[in-house]
Amino acid sequence: MKHAFRKGDFAWDGVAAAGYKTTGEREGEGFRGVTRHIITGANGEPAQFHVRYYEVEPGGFTRLxxxxxxxxxxxxxxxGYAIVGDAVHEIEHLDHIYVPPMTLHQFVNTGTAPFGFFCIVDAQRDRPQPATAHDVARLERNAATTGKARV
Structure with missing residues (x-):
């Protein structure tokens, strides 16, 4: 199956933009300005992985x-930048980030244009666990991550 790319709106034919997540009521579940496109995995494809494209608007961020x-x-x-564990990585076009299992992570747009990335995940996967107040406090005590996390 082909999903033709549309340069004008940075989208794919037959792939609808969807909301990122439902904002929860628990601390650490915040995010801002994120859309998701499921390119592979939304239509019953027999794949062991899903291909997703996320776009974060200027000033936006994914959930920690x-x-x-x-x-x-x-x-x-x-x-933008990615918080991965206790490190912050500045990232741009064609940079790659690997997020290991059970590692706190977040993606933040630092530019004036949309920040977009492909994210490949297992088709069968667990539910995310939002950051706790303890996690956020630990990031604030770490010189590399102080002031970087968005919640």
Whole structure:
């Protein structure tokens, strides 16, 4: 199956933009300005993985979270940073980030244009666990991550 790419709106034919997540009421479940496109995995394909494209608007960020499954992320648009564990990585076009299992992570747009990336995940995966107040406090005590996490 082909999903033709549309350069004008940075989208794919037959792949609808969807909301990122439902904002929860627990601390650490916040995010801002994120859309998701499920390119492979939304239509019953017999794949062991899902291909997703996330786009984060300027000033936006994904949820600070962890889970058992890995992420393989490649940036294709814009600039930002990724918190992965106790490190912050500045990332831009074609940079790759690997997120290991049970590692706290978040993606933040630092530019004035949309920040987009492909994220490959296991088709069968666990539910994300939002950051706790303890997690956020630990990040604030770490010189590398102080002031970087968004919740």
């Amino acid at each position: 979270e962890r889970h058992e499954h890995i992420h393989s992320v490649t940036v294709v648009r814009g600039t």
